[in-house]
Amino acid sequence: MSKITLALTGAHAVAEAMRQINPGVVALFPITPQTPIVEKYSEYYANGVVDTELVRSESEHSAMSIVMGAQAAGVRAMTATSSQGLAYMWEVVGATAGLRLPIVMPVTNRALGAPINIHCDHADSMYCRDLGWIHLFCETAQEAYENTLLAIRLAEKVSLPVMVLQDGFITSHSVERVDILDDVSAKKFIGEYKPNNPLINTDYPKTVGPIQLQDYYFETQYQGTIAIESVFEEYLKIGKELEKLTGTKYELFEEYKLEDAEVAIIVSSSTSGTTKEVIDRMRNEGKKVGLLNIKLYRPFPYEAIAKALNHFNLNNIAVLDRALSRGAMPPLYTDIKLSVSSLNKIPKIQSYVFGLGGRDIIQKDIEEVFESLLKGKVKENKTEYIGLRK
Amino acid sequence: MLQIRIHARGGLGGKSLAQIIAETSLRLDNYMQAFPEYGPERAGAPLRAFVRIDNKPIRLHEPISSPDISIVLDETLLLSGNVTEGMVNTSILIVNTEKTKESILSLLKNYKGELYVIPATRISLETIGSNKPGSPVVGALCRFTKLITIEALKEDMAQKFARKGQEIVDANQKAIDMGFKSLV
Structure with a gap:
Protein backbone atom coordinates (compact mmCIF):
# COMPACT_ATOMS: atom_id res chain seq x y z
CA MET A 1 0.00 0.00 0.00
CA SER A 2 1.35 3.40 -0.93
CA LYS A 3 0.05 6.92 -0.56
CA ILE A 4 0.15 9.50 -3.31
CA THR A 5 0.57 13.12 -2.20
CA LEU A 6 -1.21 15.68 -4.37
CA ALA A 7 -2.09 19.38 -4.30
CA LEU A 8 -5.89 19.27 -4.44
CA THR A 9 -8.85 21.47 -3.66
CA GLY A 10 -11.58 19.96 -1.50
CA ALA A 11 -13.73 19.59 -4.61
CA HIS A 12 -11.01 17.78 -6.55
CA ALA A 13 -10.22 15.59 -3.55
CA VAL A 14 -13.81 14.37 -3.65
CA ALA A 15 -13.58 13.86 -7.42
CA GLU A 16 -10.50 11.67 -6.78
CA ALA A 17 -12.54 9.54 -4.37
CA MET A 18 -15.32 9.30 -6.97
CA ARG A 19 -12.78 8.22 -9.60
CA GLN A 20 -11.70 5.37 -7.32
CA ILE A 21 -15.33 4.47 -6.55
CA ASN A 22 -16.12 4.57 -10.31
CA PRO A 23 -19.93 4.45 -9.80
CA GLY A 24 -22.15 2.77 -12.37
CA VAL A 25 -24.06 6.02 -12.85
CA VAL A 26 -23.20 9.66 -12.12
CA ALA A 27 -25.90 12.25 -12.81
CA LEU A 28 -24.65 15.80 -12.80
CA PHE A 29 -25.85 19.35 -12.78
CA PRO A 30 -23.51 22.25 -12.06
CA ILE A 31 -23.95 24.67 -9.18
CA THR A 32 -21.36 26.88 -7.48
CA PRO A 33 -19.34 25.90 -5.46
CA GLN A 34 -19.96 22.22 -6.18
CA THR A 35 -19.24 22.51 -9.92
CA PRO A 36 -15.51 21.61 -9.83
CA ILE A 37 -16.46 18.15 -8.47
CA VAL A 38 -18.58 17.17 -11.47
CA GLU A 39 -16.33 19.13 -13.84
CA LYS A 40 -13.32 17.05 -12.77
CA TYR A 41 -15.38 13.86 -12.87
CA SER A 42 -16.53 14.69 -16.42
CA GLU A 43 -12.86 15.11 -17.38
CA TYR A 44 -12.11 11.62 -16.04
CA TYR A 45 -15.08 10.33 -18.03
CA ALA A 46 -13.98 12.09 -21.24
CA ASN A 47 -10.45 10.71 -20.86
CA GLY A 48 -11.74 7.18 -20.32
CA VAL A 49 -10.39 7.01 -16.75
CA VAL A 50 -13.80 5.88 -15.47
CA ASP A 51 -16.44 3.79 -17.21
CA THR A 52 -19.45 5.36 -15.54
CA GLU A 53 -22.68 6.06 -17.37
CA LEU A 54 -22.52 9.86 -17.14
CA VAL A 55 -25.89 11.59 -17.36
CA ARG A 56 -26.05 15.35 -17.89
CA SER A 57 -29.38 16.08 -16.29
CA GLU A 58 -31.47 19.22 -16.80
CA SER A 59 -31.88 19.98 -13.09
CA GLU A 60 -30.94 18.74 -9.64
CA HIS A 61 -34.42 17.28 -9.19
CA SER A 62 -33.72 15.14 -12.24
CA ALA A 63 -30.15 14.38 -11.15
CA MET A 64 -31.35 12.91 -7.86
CA SER A 65 -34.23 11.10 -9.61
CA ILE A 66 -31.76 9.51 -12.04
CA VAL A 67 -29.49 8.48 -9.19
CA MET A 68 -32.46 7.08 -7.28
CA GLY A 69 -33.58 5.02 -10.29
CA ALA A 70 -30.09 3.76 -11.03
CA GLN A 71 -29.39 2.77 -7.43
CA ALA A 72 -32.76 1.01 -7.16
CA ALA A 73 -31.96 -0.85 -10.39
CA GLY A 74 -28.79 -2.18 -8.76
CA VAL A 75 -25.70 -0.03 -9.41
CA ARG A 76 -23.75 2.50 -7.38
CA ALA A 77 -24.96 5.96 -8.32
CA MET A 78 -23.73 9.39 -7.26
CA THR A 79 -24.34 13.10 -7.75
CA ALA A 80 -23.10 16.22 -5.96
CA THR A 81 -24.75 19.53 -5.14
CA SER A 82 -25.01 22.73 -3.08
CA SER A 83 -27.56 25.21 -1.78
CA GLN A 84 -30.47 25.85 -4.18
CA GLY A 85 -29.53 22.63 -5.96
CA LEU A 86 -30.06 20.64 -2.77
CA ALA A 87 -33.27 22.56 -2.11
CA TYR A 88 -34.52 21.77 -5.61
CA MET A 89 -33.87 18.03 -5.21
CA TRP A 90 -35.33 17.97 -1.68
CA GLU A 91 -38.40 15.92 -2.59
CA VAL A 92 -36.28 13.13 -4.08
CA VAL A 93 -33.63 13.39 -1.32
CA GLY A 94 -36.32 12.35 1.15
CA ALA A 95 -37.58 9.61 -1.17
CA THR A 96 -34.14 7.98 -1.50
CA ALA A 97 -33.87 7.68 2.28
CA GLY A 98 -37.40 6.26 2.43
CA LEU A 99 -36.44 3.68 -0.18
CA ARG A 100 -33.28 2.86 1.84
CA LEU A 101 -31.00 3.47 -1.15
CA PRO A 102 -27.29 3.71 -0.25
CA ILE A 103 -26.52 6.83 -2.31
CA VAL A 104 -23.45 8.92 -1.43
CA MET A 105 -23.65 12.61 -2.27
CA PRO A 106 -20.82 15.11 -1.70
CA VAL A 107 -22.26 18.52 -0.78
CA THR A 108 -20.30 21.77 -0.67
CA ASN A 109 -22.16 23.80 1.95
CA ARG A 110 -23.51 27.11 0.64
CA ALA A 111 -25.99 29.70 1.85
CA LEU A 112 -29.58 29.33 0.73
CA GLY A 113 -31.30 32.28 -0.98
CA ALA A 114 -32.84 34.78 -0.80
CA PRO A 115 -30.81 37.01 -0.88
CA ILE A 116 -28.83 35.01 -3.41
CA ASN A 117 -25.31 34.25 -2.19
CA ILE A 118 -22.71 31.78 -3.42
CA HIS A 119 -20.63 31.53 -0.24
CA CYS A 120 -20.47 29.15 2.68
CA ASP A 121 -22.92 28.53 5.43
CA HIS A 122 -24.67 25.36 6.52
CA ALA A 123 -28.29 26.28 5.83
CA ASP A 124 -28.55 23.95 2.83
CA SER A 125 -27.69 20.68 4.57
CA MET A 126 -29.12 21.73 7.95
CA TYR A 127 -32.55 22.07 6.39
CA CYS A 128 -32.19 18.46 5.18
CA ARG A 129 -31.19 17.10 8.58
CA ASP A 130 -34.48 15.33 9.25
CA LEU A 131 -34.79 13.53 5.91
CA GLY A 132 -33.14 10.27 7.00
CA TRP A 133 -29.71 10.81 5.45
CA ILE A 134 -26.46 10.33 7.32
CA HIS A 135 -24.56 13.66 7.56
CA LEU A 136 -20.75 13.76 7.79
CA PHE A 137 -19.04 17.14 8.25
CA CYS A 138 -15.44 17.46 6.99
CA GLU A 139 -12.82 19.90 8.24
CA THR A 140 -10.30 19.57 5.40
CA ALA A 141 -9.93 18.40 1.80
CA GLN A 142 -8.13 15.33 3.19
CA GLU A 143 -11.13 14.46 5.33
CA ALA A 144 -13.54 15.06 2.44
CA TYR A 145 -11.58 12.52 0.38
CA GLU A 146 -11.41 9.89 3.12
CA ASN A 147 -15.01 10.36 4.24
CA THR A 148 -16.29 9.87 0.69
CA LEU A 149 -14.68 6.42 0.64
CA LEU A 150 -15.92 5.63 4.14
CA ALA A 151 -19.42 6.84 3.22
CA ILE A 152 -19.76 4.30 0.40
CA ARG A 153 -19.13 1.42 2.78
CA LEU A 154 -21.32 2.89 5.50
CA ALA A 155 -24.24 3.61 3.16
CA GLU A 156 -24.16 0.10 1.74
CA LYS A 157 -23.85 -1.51 5.18
CA VAL A 158 -26.91 0.20 6.68
CA SER A 159 -28.90 0.81 3.44
CA LEU A 160 -29.12 4.55 3.96
CA PRO A 161 -27.87 7.52 1.93
CA VAL A 162 -24.96 9.73 3.10
CA MET A 163 -24.14 13.41 2.56
CA VAL A 164 -20.43 14.23 2.78
CA LEU A 165 -20.28 17.91 3.68
CA GLN A 166 -17.42 20.32 3.17
CA ASP A 167 -17.38 24.12 3.44
CA GLY A 168 -18.10 25.78 0.11
CA PHE A 169 -15.12 27.77 -1.23
CA ILE A 170 -13.26 27.67 2.11
CA THR A 171 -12.56 23.95 1.63
CA SER A 172 -13.93 23.23 -1.84
CA HIS A 173 -11.74 25.84 -3.59
CA SER A 174 -8.68 25.88 -1.34
CA VAL A 175 -5.66 23.91 -2.57
CA GLU A 176 -4.25 21.71 0.18
CA ARG A 177 -1.84 18.85 0.57
CA VAL A 178 -3.89 15.67 0.23
CA ASP A 179 -2.65 12.08 0.55
CA ILE A 180 -4.73 9.72 -1.55
CA LEU A 181 -4.63 5.94 -1.38
CA ASP A 182 -3.23 4.02 -4.31
CA ASP A 183 -6.03 2.79 -6.58
CA VAL A 184 -5.60 -0.90 -5.69
CA SER A 185 -5.92 -0.30 -1.94
CA ALA A 186 -8.78 2.17 -2.38
CA LYS A 187 -10.72 -0.14 -4.68
CA LYS A 188 -10.14 -3.08 -2.37
CA PHE A 189 -11.53 -1.06 0.54
CA ILE A 190 -14.53 0.14 -1.47
CA GLY A 191 -15.24 -3.40 -2.68
CA GLU A 192 -17.56 -4.84 -5.29
CA TYR A 193 -21.14 -3.54 -5.04
CA LYS A 194 -23.68 -6.17 -4.08
CA PRO A 195 -27.07 -4.48 -4.31
CA ASN A 196 -29.60 -5.34 -1.64
CA ASN A 197 -32.75 -6.51 -3.42
CA PRO A 198 -32.24 -4.78 -6.78
CA LEU A 199 -35.14 -3.91 -9.02
CA ILE A 200 -33.65 -5.52 -12.11
CA ASN A 201 -33.90 -9.21 -11.33
CA THR A 202 -36.20 -11.10 -13.67
CA ASP A 203 -36.28 -14.16 -11.39
CA TYR A 204 -37.90 -12.09 -8.65
CA PRO A 205 -39.90 -9.30 -10.27
CA LYS A 206 -40.83 -6.60 -7.77
CA THR A 207 -42.03 -3.04 -7.28
CA VAL A 208 -39.94 -0.34 -5.61
CA GLY A 209 -41.69 2.50 -3.84
CA PRO A 210 -45.35 1.44 -3.91
CA ILE A 211 -48.01 3.34 -2.01
CA GLN A 212 -48.33 2.56 1.71
CA LEU A 213 -51.29 4.03 3.52
CA GLN A 214 -52.51 3.80 7.12
CA ASP A 215 -51.66 0.12 7.29
CA TYR A 216 -47.87 0.12 6.72
CA TYR A 217 -46.40 3.64 6.23
CA PHE A 218 -45.76 4.05 9.97
CA GLU A 219 -43.88 0.73 10.22
CA THR A 220 -41.69 1.57 7.21
CA GLN A 221 -40.77 4.91 8.76
CA TYR A 222 -39.90 3.12 11.99
CA GLN A 223 -37.60 0.70 10.15
CA GLY A 224 -35.63 3.65 8.78
CA THR A 225 -35.33 5.01 12.30
CA ILE A 226 -33.97 1.70 13.60
CA ALA A 227 -31.54 1.61 10.67
CA ILE A 228 -30.07 5.05 11.30
CA GLU A 229 -29.49 4.20 14.96
CA SER A 230 -27.19 1.37 13.86
CA VAL A 231 -24.92 3.88 12.17
CA PHE A 232 -22.77 4.72 15.23
CA GLU A 233 -21.45 1.18 15.55
CA GLU A 234 -21.00 0.57 11.83
CA TYR A 235 -19.29 3.94 11.26
CA LEU A 236 -16.74 3.16 13.96
CA LYS A 237 -16.22 -0.39 12.64
CA ILE A 238 -15.68 0.69 9.02
CA GLY A 239 -13.56 3.58 10.31
CA LYS A 240 -11.23 1.10 12.03
CA GLU A 241 -10.78 -0.69 8.73
CA LEU A 242 -10.02 2.54 6.86
CA GLU A 243 -7.68 3.67 9.63
CA LYS A 244 -5.39 0.76 8.75
CA LEU A 245 -4.94 2.32 5.30
CA THR A 246 -4.94 6.04 6.07
CA GLY A 247 -3.68 6.22 9.65
CA THR A 248 -6.60 8.56 10.46
CA LYS A 249 -8.82 7.88 13.46
CA TYR A 250 -12.52 8.03 12.57
CA GLU A 251 -14.48 9.06 15.62
CA LEU A 252 -18.02 10.28 16.04
CA MET B 1 4.63 29.46 8.66
CA LEU B 2 5.14 31.67 5.61
CA GLN B 3 2.10 33.73 4.61
CA ILE B 4 1.87 35.33 1.17
CA ARG B 5 -0.87 37.64 -0.09
CA ILE B 6 -1.29 38.35 -3.80
CA HIS B 7 -3.03 41.45 -5.16
CA ALA B 8 -4.04 41.09 -8.80
CA ARG B 9 -6.81 41.73 -11.28
CA GLY B 10 -9.01 39.05 -12.85
CA GLY B 11 -7.20 37.52 -15.85
CA LEU B 12 -3.69 38.44 -14.71
CA GLY B 13 -2.91 35.03 -13.22
CA GLY B 14 -3.13 35.86 -9.50
CA LYS B 15 -5.01 32.69 -8.64
CA SER B 16 -2.62 30.56 -10.73
CA LEU B 17 0.37 32.22 -9.05
CA ALA B 18 -0.96 31.18 -5.64
CA GLN B 19 -1.47 27.65 -6.92
CA ILE B 20 2.03 27.40 -8.44
CA ILE B 21 3.66 28.57 -5.20
CA ALA B 22 1.64 26.00 -3.25
CA GLU B 23 2.29 23.12 -5.66
CA THR B 24 6.01 23.88 -5.78
CA SER B 25 6.27 23.93 -2.00
CA LEU B 26 4.57 20.52 -1.94
CA ARG B 27 7.30 19.14 -4.20
CA LEU B 28 9.69 20.07 -1.40
CA ASP B 29 7.50 18.10 1.03
CA ASN B 30 5.88 21.09 2.75
CA TYR B 31 2.28 21.55 3.82
CA MET B 32 0.45 24.32 2.05
CA GLN B 33 -2.83 26.07 1.43
CA ALA B 34 -3.74 28.32 -1.50
CA PHE B 35 -7.04 30.05 -2.02
CA PRO B 36 -8.42 33.07 -3.80
CA GLU B 37 -11.00 35.48 -2.47
CA TYR B 38 -14.05 34.87 -4.59
CA GLY B 39 -16.23 37.73 -5.64
CA PRO B 40 -18.07 38.22 -8.89
CA GLU B 41 -15.62 36.80 -11.46
CA ARG B 42 -14.83 39.57 -13.94
CA ALA B 43 -11.68 40.23 -15.96
CA GLY B 44 -9.95 43.32 -14.61
CA ALA B 45 -11.69 43.36 -11.24
CA PRO B 46 -9.40 43.47 -8.16
CA LEU B 47 -8.72 40.01 -6.75
CA ARG B 48 -6.73 38.75 -3.77
CA ALA B 49 -5.23 35.29 -3.40
CA PHE B 50 -3.49 33.76 -0.40
CA VAL B 51 -0.80 31.14 0.21
CA ARG B 52 0.33 29.55 3.46
CA ILE B 53 3.34 27.22 3.62
CA ASP B 54 4.56 25.33 6.67
CA ASN B 55 6.42 22.16 7.63
CA LYS B 56 3.35 20.91 9.53
CA PRO B 57 -0.36 20.64 8.61
CA ILE B 58 -2.09 24.02 8.25
CA ARG B 59 -5.32 24.35 10.21
CA LEU B 60 -6.11 28.04 9.85
CA HIS B 61 -9.01 28.98 7.60
CA GLU B 62 -9.08 32.74 7.36
CA PRO B 63 -7.81 35.32 4.88
CA ILE B 64 -4.24 36.52 5.48
CA SER B 65 -4.43 39.85 7.27
CA SER B 66 -0.70 40.22 8.14
CA PRO B 67 1.35 38.65 5.34
CA ASP B 68 5.10 38.07 5.46
CA ILE B 69 5.15 38.83 1.74
CA SER B 70 2.66 40.86 -0.28
CA ILE B 71 2.81 40.67 -4.07
CA VAL B 72 1.22 43.33 -6.27
CA LEU B 73 0.80 42.13 -9.85
CA ASP B 74 -0.81 45.36 -11.09
CA GLU B 75 0.61 48.66 -9.85
CA THR B 76 -2.70 50.49 -10.25
CA LEU B 77 -3.79 48.53 -7.17
CA LEU B 78 -1.30 50.57 -5.10
CA LEU B 79 -3.77 53.45 -5.27
CA SER B 80 -6.58 51.49 -3.63
CA GLY B 81 -4.44 51.55 -0.50
CA ASN B 82 -4.82 48.11 1.04
CA VAL B 83 -1.84 46.25 -0.45
CA THR B 84 0.25 46.93 2.68
CA GLU B 85 -2.57 46.19 5.14
CA GLY B 86 -1.32 44.45 8.28
CA MET B 87 2.34 44.66 7.25
CA VAL B 88 5.18 45.41 9.67
CA ASN B 89 8.90 46.35 9.60
CA THR B 90 10.00 42.88 8.54
CA SER B 91 7.36 42.46 5.81
CA ILE B 92 8.29 42.27 2.15
CA LEU B 93 6.36 44.02 -0.60
CA ILE B 94 7.02 43.02 -4.22
CA VAL B 95 5.55 45.24 -6.93
CA ASN B 96 5.38 44.50 -10.64
CA THR B 97 6.34 47.86 -12.19
CA GLU B 98 8.73 49.73 -14.47
CA LYS B 99 8.97 52.51 -11.87
CA THR B 100 11.77 53.00 -9.35
CA LYS B 101 11.47 52.01 -5.70
CA GLU B 102 11.42 55.69 -4.72
CA SER B 103 8.44 56.52 -6.89
CA ILE B 104 6.56 53.47 -5.62
CA LEU B 105 7.36 54.37 -2.01
CA SER B 106 5.91 57.83 -2.56
CA LEU B 107 2.57 56.16 -3.37
CA LEU B 108 2.55 54.12 -0.15
CA LYS B 109 1.41 55.69 3.07
CA ASN B 110 3.10 54.69 6.31
CA TYR B 111 4.76 51.59 4.89
CA LYS B 112 7.71 50.57 7.09
CA GLY B 113 8.64 47.21 5.54
CA GLU B 114 11.01 46.26 2.73
CA LEU B 115 10.12 47.09 -0.87
CA TYR B 116 11.26 45.37 -4.06
CA VAL B 117 10.32 46.10 -7.65
CA ILE B 118 10.38 43.82 -10.71
CA PRO B 119 9.42 44.54 -14.34
CA ALA B 120 7.45 41.30 -14.48
CA THR B 121 5.03 42.38 -17.20
CA ARG B 122 7.92 43.28 -19.53
CA ILE B 123 9.69 39.97 -18.78
CA SER B 124 6.53 37.97 -19.45
CA LEU B 125 5.90 39.83 -22.72
CA GLU B 126 9.48 39.11 -23.82
CA THR B 127 9.44 35.44 -22.84
CA ILE B 128 5.87 34.12 -22.82
CA GLY B 129 4.46 36.70 -25.22
CA SER B 130 1.55 37.86 -23.05
CA ASN B 131 1.02 39.78 -19.81
CA LYS B 132 1.45 36.91 -17.32
CA PRO B 133 3.62 38.45 -14.59
CA GLY B 134 3.20 35.41 -12.30
CA SER B 135 6.13 33.40 -13.70
CA PRO B 136 8.81 36.12 -13.28
CA VAL B 137 7.42 37.04 -9.86
CA VAL B 138 7.48 33.46 -8.57
CA GLY B 139 11.12 33.21 -9.75
CA ALA B 140 11.91 36.36 -7.77
CA LEU B 141 10.14 34.92 -4.74
CA CYS B 142 12.84 32.23 -4.46
CA ARG B 143 15.21 34.94 -3.22
CA PHE B 144 13.23 35.25 0.02
CA THR B 145 12.40 31.67 1.01
CA LYS B 146 13.74 28.13 0.88
CA LEU B 147 10.20 26.73 0.91
CA ILE B 148 10.24 27.00 -2.88
CA THR B 149 13.28 26.70 -5.18
CA ILE B 150 13.99 27.53 -8.82
CA GLU B 151 14.55 23.82 -9.58
CA ALA B 152 11.24 22.74 -8.03
CA LEU B 153 9.44 25.59 -9.81
CA LYS B 154 10.84 24.51 -13.16
CA GLU B 155 9.76 20.94 -12.52
CA ASP B 156 6.27 22.15 -11.70
CA MET B 157 6.11 24.29 -14.86
CA ALA B 158 7.39 21.39 -16.99
CA GLN B 159 4.62 19.14 -15.68
CA LYS B 160 1.87 21.77 -15.74
CA PHE B 161 2.56 22.91 -19.31
CA ALA B 162 3.68 19.52 -20.72
CA ARG B 163 0.56 19.22 -22.87
CA LYS B 164 1.00 22.74 -24.25
CA GLY B 165 4.40 21.88 -25.72
CA GLN B 166 8.07 22.41 -24.96
CA GLU B 167 8.04 26.00 -26.25
CA ILE B 168 5.62 27.14 -23.55
CA VAL B 169 7.59 25.24 -20.90
CA ASP B 170 10.86 26.87 -22.03
CA ALA B 171 9.30 30.35 -22.13
CA ASN B 172 7.97 30.06 -18.58
CA GLN B 173 11.22 28.61 -17.26
CA LYS B 174 13.10 31.51 -18.88
CA ALA B 175 10.65 33.94 -17.26
CA ILE B 176 11.40 32.36 -13.87
CA ASP B 177 15.16 32.78 -14.34
CA MET B 178 14.82 36.36 -15.54
CA GLY B 179 12.48 37.17 -12.66
CA PHE B 180 15.00 35.82 -10.14
CA LYS B 181 17.70 38.10 -11.59
CA SER B 182 15.59 41.20 -12.28
CA LEU B 183 14.21 41.93 -8.83
CA VAL B 184 15.74 45.00 -7.23
Missing part, protein backbone atom coordinates in the same frame (compact mmCIF):
# COMPACT_ATOMS: atom_id res chain seq x y z
CA PHE A 253 -16.53 13.70 16.86
CA GLU A 254 -13.09 15.05 17.66
CA GLU A 255 -12.10 16.15 21.16
CA TYR A 256 -9.28 18.68 21.08
CA LYS A 257 -7.76 19.53 24.47
CA LEU A 258 -11.23 19.02 25.92
CA GLU A 259 -10.21 16.66 28.71
CA ASP A 260 -9.22 19.33 31.26
CA ALA A 261 -10.89 22.33 29.59
CA GLU A 262 -12.81 24.83 31.72
CA VAL A 263 -14.55 26.27 28.68
CA ALA A 264 -15.14 24.80 25.23
CA ILE A 265 -16.36 25.64 21.75
CA ILE A 266 -18.48 23.19 19.78
CA VAL A 267 -18.38 23.71 16.02
CA SER A 268 -18.00 21.72 12.80
CA SER A 269 -16.09 21.88 9.50
CA SER A 270 -13.28 24.27 8.57
CA THR A 271 -13.89 26.59 11.55
CA SER A 272 -12.74 23.83 13.88
CA GLY A 273 -9.25 24.10 12.30
CA THR A 274 -9.03 27.82 13.08
CA THR A 275 -10.34 27.10 16.59
CA LYS A 276 -7.51 24.60 17.22
CA GLU A 277 -4.94 27.29 16.32
CA VAL A 278 -6.54 29.68 18.82
CA ILE A 279 -6.64 26.95 21.48
CA ASP A 280 -2.91 26.25 21.15
CA ARG A 281 -2.12 29.94 21.57
CA MET A 282 -4.44 30.43 24.56
CA ARG A 283 -3.18 27.24 26.19
CA ASN A 284 0.32 28.74 26.09
CA GLU A 285 -1.09 31.61 28.12
CA GLY A 286 -2.38 29.07 30.65
CA LYS A 287 -6.05 29.33 29.60
CA LYS A 288 -7.87 26.03 29.74
CA VAL A 289 -9.83 26.07 26.50
CA GLY A 290 -10.94 23.15 24.34
CA LEU A 291 -12.93 22.06 21.31
CA LEU A 292 -15.51 19.48 20.38
CA ASN A 293 -15.47 19.19 16.59
CA ILE A 294 -18.73 17.79 15.21
CA LYS A 295 -18.23 15.16 12.50
CA LEU A 296 -21.14 12.69 12.41
CA TYR A 297 -24.12 15.03 12.63
CA ARG A 298 -26.95 12.66 11.67
CA PRO A 299 -27.51 10.41 13.45
CA PHE A 300 -26.56 12.70 16.33
CA PRO A 301 -24.41 11.04 19.01
CA TYR A 302 -26.26 12.47 22.04
CA GLU A 303 -24.91 9.96 24.56
CA ALA A 304 -21.29 10.02 23.42
CA ILE A 305 -21.28 13.82 23.44
CA ALA A 306 -22.81 13.90 26.91
CA LYS A 307 -20.00 11.63 28.07
CA ALA A 308 -17.36 13.84 26.47
CA LEU A 309 -18.81 16.94 28.15
CA ASN A 310 -19.18 15.27 31.54
CA HIS A 311 -16.10 16.85 33.10
CA PHE A 312 -16.12 18.33 36.54
CA ASN A 313 -14.06 21.33 35.40
CA LEU A 314 -16.08 22.20 32.32
CA ASN A 315 -18.27 25.17 33.20
CA ASN A 316 -19.18 27.08 30.06
CA ILE A 317 -19.67 26.03 26.46
CA ALA A 318 -20.27 27.98 23.26
CA VAL A 319 -22.06 26.26 20.39
CA LEU A 320 -21.28 27.88 17.04
CA ASP A 321 -23.95 27.33 14.40
CA ARG A 322 -23.42 28.31 10.77
CA ALA A 323 -27.17 28.23 10.14
CA LEU A 324 -30.30 29.70 11.63
CA SER A 325 -33.54 28.13 12.64
CA ARG A 326 -35.68 31.24 12.50
CA GLY A 327 -38.14 31.50 15.34
CA ALA A 328 -36.30 28.80 17.29
CA MET A 329 -32.81 28.20 18.67
CA PRO A 330 -30.21 27.13 16.06
CA PRO A 331 -29.94 23.43 15.16
CA LEU A 332 -26.58 22.41 16.66
CA TYR A 333 -27.27 24.35 19.86
CA THR A 334 -30.55 22.52 20.30
CA ASP A 335 -28.87 19.16 19.80
CA ILE A 336 -26.10 19.94 22.29
CA LYS A 337 -28.58 21.24 24.87
CA LEU A 338 -30.44 17.96 24.67
CA SER A 339 -27.19 15.98 24.92
CA VAL A 340 -26.17 17.54 28.24
CA SER A 341 -29.64 17.47 29.78
CA SER A 342 -28.97 14.07 31.35
CA LEU A 343 -25.77 15.16 33.14
CA ASN A 344 -25.61 15.70 36.89
CA LYS A 345 -23.58 18.87 36.47
CA ILE A 346 -24.93 20.65 33.40
CA PRO A 347 -22.55 23.21 31.85
CA LYS A 348 -23.97 26.56 30.78
CA ILE A 349 -24.27 26.89 27.02
CA GLN A 350 -24.12 30.07 24.96
CA SER A 351 -25.49 29.98 21.40
CA TYR A 352 -23.63 31.80 18.65
CA VAL A 353 -24.45 32.11 14.96
CA PHE A 354 -21.56 32.97 12.65
CA GLY A 355 -20.39 33.09 9.07
CA LEU A 356 -23.73 33.32 7.26
CA GLY A 357 -23.29 33.88 3.53
CA GLY A 358 -19.53 33.36 3.84
CA ARG A 359 -18.86 36.14 6.38
CA ASP A 360 -15.27 35.46 7.52
CA ILE A 361 -14.66 34.06 10.98
CA ILE A 362 -11.15 34.87 12.15
CA GLN A 363 -8.97 33.89 15.11
CA LYS A 364 -9.83 37.11 16.92
CA ASP A 365 -13.56 36.25 16.81
CA ILE A 366 -12.91 32.82 18.29
CA GLU A 367 -10.60 34.22 20.94
CA GLU A 368 -13.33 36.67 21.97
CA VAL A 369 -15.80 33.81 22.33
CA PHE A 370 -13.35 31.94 24.59
CA GLU A 371 -12.64 35.09 26.62
CA SER A 372 -16.34 35.70 27.22
CA LEU A 373 -16.80 32.08 28.29
CA LEU A 374 -13.85 32.40 30.68
CA LYS A 375 -15.51 35.49 32.17
CA GLY A 376 -18.71 33.49 32.61
CA LYS A 377 -20.73 35.52 30.16
CA VAL A 378 -23.40 33.03 29.20
CA LYS A 379 -27.03 33.77 28.46
CA GLU A 380 -28.92 30.55 27.99
CA ASN A 381 -31.39 30.34 25.14
CA LYS A 382 -30.25 33.62 23.65
CA THR A 383 -28.22 33.68 20.45
CA GLU A 384 -25.28 36.04 19.93
CA TYR A 385 -24.16 36.83 16.39
CA ILE A 386 -20.43 36.90 15.57
CA GLY A 387 -19.34 39.72 13.26
CA LEU A 388 -22.86 40.98 12.60
CA ARG A 389 -23.47 44.69 11.97
CA LYS A 390 -26.67 45.47 13.83
